[in-house]
Amino acid sequence: MFALRGIAVSLTFFVLVYCLLSALAALSWRWLRWLRASERDLADILFFCRVFPLLASIIVTVAFVIPSFQLLEPRSTDEGVGTMPTALGLAALLLIAWGCCRVVSAQIHTSRAVSRWLAGSPPLGKGAQTVAFRSRRDAPPLILTGTRKPRVLVSEAAVEVLTTDELEVAIGHELAHIRSCDNLKKLVFRFCPFPGMVALETAWSQAAELTADDDAVRDVNDALNLAAALVKLSRLITAEPACTVGFVSGSLNERVNRLLRWEESRTVRRPRVFRWAAMPSLLAAAFGAFMVYGPSLAMTHELTEWLVR
Amino acid sequence: MKKTFPILAPRSTPQLGPFERQLLREVWSRGTATVRELIDVGYIHQAYTTVMTTMDRLYKKGLLEREIEGRAFRYSARFTSEELQRGAALDGIRQLLGSGEASSLPLSYLVEALSEHDAQLLDELQVLIERKRRELKDAERPHPNAKSKEQC
Numbered sequence: 519m520f521a522l523r524g525i526a527v528s529l530t531f532f533v534l535v536y537c538l539l540s541a542l543a544a545l546s547w548r549w550l551r552w553l554r555a556s557e558r559d560l561a562d563i564l565f566f567c568r569v570f571p572l573l574a575s576i577i578v579t580v581a582f583v584i585p586s587f588q589l590l591e592p593r594s595t596d597e598g599v600g601t602m603p604t605a606l607g608l609a610a611l612l613l614i615a616w617g618c619c620r621v622v623s624a625q626i627h628t629s630r631a632v633s634r635w636l637a638g639s640p641p642l643g644k645g646a647q648t649v650a651f652r653s654r655r656d657a658p659p660l661i662l663t664g665t666r667k668p669r670v671l672v673s674e675a676a677v678e679v680l681t682t683d684e685l686e687v688a689i690g691h692e693l694a695h696i697r698s699c700d701n702l703k704k705l706v707f708r709f710c711p712f713p714g715m716v717a718l719e720t721a722w723s724q725a726a727e728l729t730a731d732d733d734a735v736r737d738v739n740d741a742l743n744l745a746a747a748l749v750k751l752s753r754l755i756t757a758e759p760a761c762t763v764g765f766v767s768g769s770l771n772e773r774v775n776r777l778l779r780w781e782e783s784r785t786v787r788r789p790r791v792f793r794w795a796a797m798p799s800l801l802a803a804a805f806g807a808f809m810v811y812g813p814s815l816a817m818t819h820e821l822t823e824w825l826v827r
Numbered sequence: 828m829k830k831t832f833p834i835l836a837p838r839s840t841p842q843l844g845p846f847e848r849q850l851l852r853e854v855w856s857r858g859t860a861t862v863r864e865l866i867d868v869g870y871i872h873q874a875y876t877t878v879m880t881t882m883d884r885l886y887k888k889g890l891l892e893r894e895i896e897g898r899a900f901r902y903s904a905r906f907t908s909e910e911l912q913r914g915a916a917l918d919g920i921r922q923l924l925g926s927g928e929a930s931s932l933p934l935s936y937l938v939e940a941l942s943e944h945d946a947q948l949l950d951e952l953q954v955l956i957e958r959k960r961r962e963l964k965d966a967e968r969p970h971p972n973a974k975s976k977e978q979c
Contacts, residue, residue: 655912739963746953753946774955
């Protein structure tokens with residue numbers, strides 16, 4: 519009963535912290551737009567904002583709830599689990615199971631589509647580490663798939679309409695996504711579902727696209743080639759009015775205009791400021807948590823008692 | 828009817844067998860055709876009833892239009908080859924987007940599906956790109972007056 523109660527209480531804390539922080543992130547992320555950050559930093563910040571609830575709830579559960587229960591809860595008591603921990607514990611299990619199902623279904627869904635697009639398709643060019651493949655004509659024009667072993671699929675139609683330079687810079691854009699592990703990040707999003715997060719994910723996606731544009735372009739010719747590739751590939755999939763799902767007109771317009779305003783100074787790779795700025799904050803938070811760890815455990819245990827009652 | 832992308836019921840691109848594709852190519856190349864005309868060309872070595880049934884299936888799949896001509900039907904394609912390919916590509920994207928959580932699928936697209944209304948936007952963007960390319964070429968080319976001044 520002690521172990522069961524411990525598990526229920528831990529899961530209860532996990533789901534409460536997760537939901538509270540997720541609601542906070544879903545409501546407050548728009549304030550981040552006021553930050554004067556580069557697209558690269560904005561993508562990092564939005565990603566952190568999206569996964570923070572999951573990270574924080576795991577840290578709180580593992581670092582505070584489980585130790586406080588183990589250390590401060592008397593083992594001899596014959597206390598029941600309680601209605602609230604049982605209900606919230608089940609909710610947490612359902613949430614985790616749902617997240618796992620979403621990840622698995624996304625993987626299955628994607629691998630099926632990709633195997634269909636890739637049926638009998640040769641690599642695009644020869645090399646020891648070929649990542650670009652020529653997919654079927656009816657496949658999406660240019661797509662990056664996979665997390666462990668990413669592949670860039672270029673449809674036959676895309677190969678026909680793009681010039682060599684345009685194709686090169688367009689593949690460079692997808693390679694930038696590989697370096698940023700963007701597909702893996704999307705899987706992480708799927709693992710931690712919460713209502714109202716779609717807008718945040720879309721904003722991250724747009725920032726990630728602009729970052730990949732920046733990484734792929736070295737000079738003004740590259741910028742023009744990428745802009746031309748964007749327009750040409752968009753034409754390939756511009757068709758019936760019924761097919762308007764996922765339409766982000768502003769995104770394409772913004773991206774092309776941004777590329778047309780390309781300046782050489784942008785090619786200077788600036789360090790990811792957010793990552794370096796976050797380190798001292800994380801260290802300070804860890805130090806603070808260490809200093810008040812004892813009282814925090816006692817407070818957590820009080821909360822646990824309140825929940826179990 | 829088996830669809831390539833069953834999640835997109837009404838407007839998705841139907842899956843075609845090899846013979847259906849062959850017939851569709853023939854109709855595209857001829858513009859319009861009756862079953863008899865297709866057989867008389869000599870490329871199709873199937874029974875009249877097989878061709879008729881397959882053409883009827885293509886009509887029911889919404890890929891062909893037909894009108895009565897005497898005692899037979901005259902078929903014409905509803906879509907061009909390019910339109911069908913674009914439709915199939917869009918279907919692929921829509922299937923992935925159809926889950927409502929496209930942004931979180933482990934795929935990255937260079938471009939997203941656009942609506943017909945944005946064809947004008949693409950034209951405008953194309954003009955801007957061409958103009959910028961011309962400006963760049965003009966800037967790289969040495970100015971003719973500069974050379975004549977040097978000679979003076």
